[in-house]
Amino acid sequence: MKSTVLCYNLKGTKKGKKVTMIFGYLGYRVRHVEKKEYLKPIGILVGMDEEKEVSADYEGAGFDTEMLVMNAATEEMLDKALFLMRKEGVKVDLKAMVTPNNRSWTSLELQEEIAKEHRYMTEKNREQE
Helix, strand or coil: CCCEEEEECCCCCHHHHHHHHHHHHCCCEEEECCHHHCCCEHHHHCCCCCCCCCCCCCCCCCCCCCEEEEECCCHHHHHHHHHHHHHCCCCCCEEEECCCCHHHCEHHHHHHHHHHHHHHHHHHHHHHC
């Protein structure tokens, strides 16, 4: 399995170039997901699943937040990528791993779930301060 990272709303940005450099250096396939692909399951976007039927292109507003979805071949590859991101000062708030549960979700569904989790953790951290 080839490690893959899906990048959302990072294409053409300084941060996006850093993300591409970090993950490319580690041997990941870097894929910038376009809004028209937001209805495709995550498993198809990372190359784990074959596209069985042609789904309609997404034409809605989508989301503007930056997001990374990682499918690492090994836990070590994931750890290295996250370490290099911290070292290089590259912060993307919404990050997820591909799991057996979320690989059938669309980008829209995954972003909504990760955003909820991020808001919850941010509020919890504020309460502890």
